[in-house]
Amino acid sequence: xxxxxxxxxxxxxxxxxxxEPVKAVDGISFDIYEGETLxxxxxxxxxxxxxxxxxxxxxxxxxxxxxxxxKDVHSSKSANEMKQFNRQMQMIFQDPYASLNPxxxxxxxxxxxxxxxxxxKNKKERLEKVESLLEAVGLNKEHANRYAHEFSGGQxxxxxxxxxxxxxxxxxxxDEPISALDVSIQAQxxxxxxxxxKELNLTYLFIAHDLxxxxxxxxxxxxxxxxxxxxIGLADDIYHSPVHPYxxxxxxxxxxxxxxxESKRTRIPYVHEELDESASLYxxxxxxxxxGTAASVKKWQNT
Amino acid sequence: xxxxxxxxxxxRIHFKTFAGFVQAVRGVNFELKAGETLAxxxxxxxxxxxxxxxxxxxxxxxxxxxxxxxxxxxxRDLIPLSDKEMSxxRGNEISMIFQDPMTSLNPxxxxxxxxxxxxLKHKNVSASEAKKRAIKLLDQVGIPMPEKRYKQYPHEFSGGMxxxxxxxxxxxxxxxxxxxxxxxxxxxxxxxxxILELMKDIQKTSNTSIIFITHDLGVVANVADRVAVMxxxxxxxxxxxxxxxxxxxxxxxxxxxxxMPDIDSNSDELLRTIPGSPPDLTQPPKGDAFAAxxxxxxxxxxxKEPPMFQVSETHFAKTWLLHPDAPKIPIPEAVAKRIExxxxxxxxxxxxxxxxx
Numbered sequence: 172x173x174x175x176x177x178x179x180x181x182x183x184x185x186x187x188x189x190x191e192p193v194k195a196v197d198g199i200s201f202d203i204y205e206g207e208t209l210x211x212x213x214x215x216x217x218x219x220x221x222x223x224x225x226x227x228x229x230x231x232x233x234x235x236x237x238x239x240x241x242k243d244v245h246s247s248k249s250a251n252e253m254k255q256f257n258r259q260m261q262m263i264f265q266d267p268y269a270s271l272n273p274x275x276x277x278x279x280x281x282x283x284x285x286x287x288x289x290x291x292k293n294k295k296e297r298l299e300k301v302e303s304l305l306e307a308v309g310l311n312k313e314h315a316n317r318y319a320h321e322f323s324g325g326q327x328x329x330x331x332x333x334x335x336x337x338x339x340x341x342x343x344x345x346d347e348p349i350s351a352l353d354v355s356i357q358a359q360x361x362x363x364x365x366x367x368x369k370e371l372n373l374t375y376l377f378i379a380h381d382l383x384x385x386x387x388x389x390x391x392x393x394x395x396x397x398x399x400x401x402x403i404g405l406a407d408d409i410y411h412s413p414v415h416p417y418x419x420x421x422x423x424x425x426x427x428x429x430x431x432x433e434s435k436r437t438r439i440p441y442v443h444e445e446l447d448e449s450a451s452l453y454x455x456x457x458x459x460x461x462x463g464t465a466a467s468v469k470k471w472q473n474t
Numbered sequence: 475x476x477x478x479x480x481x482x483x484x485x486r487i488h489f490k491t492f493a494g495f496v497q498a499v500r501g502v503n504f505e506l507k508a509g510e511t512l513a514x515x516x517x518x519x520x521x522x523x524x525x526x527x528x529x530x531x532x533x534x535x536x537x538x539x540x541x542x543x544x545x546x547x548x549x550r551d552l553i554p555l556s557d558k559e560m561s562x563x564r565g566n567e568i569s570m571i572f573q574d575p576m577t578s579l580n581p582x583x584x585x586x587x588x589x590x591x592x593x594l595k596h597k598n599v600s601a602s603e604a605k606k607r608a609i610k611l612l613d614q615v616g617i618p619m620p621e622k623r624y625k626q627y628p629h630e631f632s633g634g635m636x637x638x639x640x641x642x643x644x645x646x647x648x649x650x651x652x653x654x655x656x657x658x659x660x661x662x663x664x665x666x667x668x669i670l671e672l673m674k675d676i677q678k679t680s681n682t683s684i685i686f687i688t689h690d691l692g693v694v695a696n697v698a699d700r701v702a703v704m705x706x707x708x709x710x711x712x713x714x715x716x717x718x719x720x721x722x723x724x725x726x727x728x729x730x731x732x733x734m735p736d737i738d739s740n741s742d743e744l745l746r747t748i749p750g751s752p753p754d755l756t757q758p759p760k761g762d763a764f765a766a767x768x769x770x771x772x773x774x775x776x777x778k779e780p781p782m783f784q785v786s787e788t789h790f791a792k793t794w795l796l797h798p799d800a801p802k803i804p805i806p807e808a809v810a811k812r813i814e815x816x817x818x819x820x821x822x823x824x825x826x827x828x829x830x831x
Contacts, residue, residue, distance in 0.1 A: 214665075215633070215662055323751050326751075353517040354517070354689050354690075354733055354734060355747060355748040356517075358735075358745040359747045362744045362747060365744065366744075382663065383692075383734065383735050384735055386735070421663065423667075424663040424667040425663055425692065426670075426690070426692030427695060428691040428694070428731060430715045430719050430720075431816070432819070433692075436696075438671070441664070
């Protein structure tokens, strides 16, 4: 097995008053291995975006540990160490319209991080780097002098990807990177992410609610519900032999581009069961874990 | 066959902008029968929303211009109607469900009043009767405790529940035609499935016709009887849902079907993509608008616009590939394989059934 790049232990993120906190992320643990893509799925409000944002330190976490490359992400660090960490971990955002500064040219957006990190001080070197990044994401170098509004949605998302790649990170969190794009453009961006992963040996945390796309891009999938990971395993196992009733319900709701099977599809409704204190992640098969009590997991396996 | 309740003939809509006239809809023809669902699919900018807004005469003039065409609803052309006449049609005979339930409800009005408003405007009933109907509607769209919910404000509802309220408002005057513009795009898959089930149930009981605008082919396969694929302001392929999904003829439809991964697709292969982006509609290209992105484009595609070729009684496609003199180009392998997979699964299931019987 590849080496663990990221270890998340009991990550907890509460918002609001300490008396009645909103438990956005409620004690989750998982690992991400080097070079893999972990898909994180769930309905809106389940805490999947909060998880991503906590990992990259956009929030101060309530409790838990996030260990990246053997170092704790959230422990206090000097500004210099922080920068080193930031180079390693980058993020691609959902909305390519809101995540690019409309007053900056594409080239400036991509190279902004070079100023912060004091890289490529030579003008020519910098230009070359920007051009090679633009080409890597399928744009051409003339695009460096254009503003965000001059690009289409798919092209903007490519600029967002080029920006995320500018510091040669090893780990990228993609928070719904294709939800705002058209179907034909989604495929272009997903193919690009896959190609880049192969070329640069990147590791992805891919957050999305489009389950067929997640299945396609992910090696492993984690399903979140109400701030907990209810099931995690290899993508094929999650899709073909789901155990947790929420996963089953979620899968039964995906519409497929196949009219005959659609006319026969029956959705499995999900009824939340309160679990007692003994609930935890149980291994039901190799690398396949389900959250529940010993009794409930057994029951789900037999249905 | 029953009479169509809606016929759209050669509809052309232009918008005047600083950059020139944008030809958003360039000659669209289709018809719809009672109780039928037509799905219009296409990328953003393909003209699908402009077409559906035009049916309600919701295109602002200026900058919009109804360049030509007819929208014959119930035997009457809607285009020459005045605003006053149209207001009797809107929300009454034709109503609309919008994409975003967060912004299509009035946040300062209790949901009950937003429903009774429609009933009181279009139906000749007393206020108490309208309230009764509104509560019944809330119940019908699957909102629990309708009497209590009637008095609440939109912010007290979740996204899925809000979309149910929007549907209740759209149904309040018992319309003959319901236009749903991406009604589930903003919702989670589980909620989406519930809303689609609800719309199908309602259609069964009330025989409403539905025009469903979406770019999600899974949703299309789920709801549609007929499908119109739009590209650059035109319908490029039109047919029954089975014809479009199992026997697609237009390379753009191949592209759309190919760019969606399905659960069984092998993740080592790259997805098929449609290269490039849609044309600028201020100056639509000469010939076939899709030619520049079409890997199977013929020389004539750059010269002359293809007509609608008839494939079967109900299936049409606008591509020169269907001309008798055109080279025979088979469906791309990846798409063909997937269709085979779906049909194969089907035969297997049917086979099993016959064995059991």
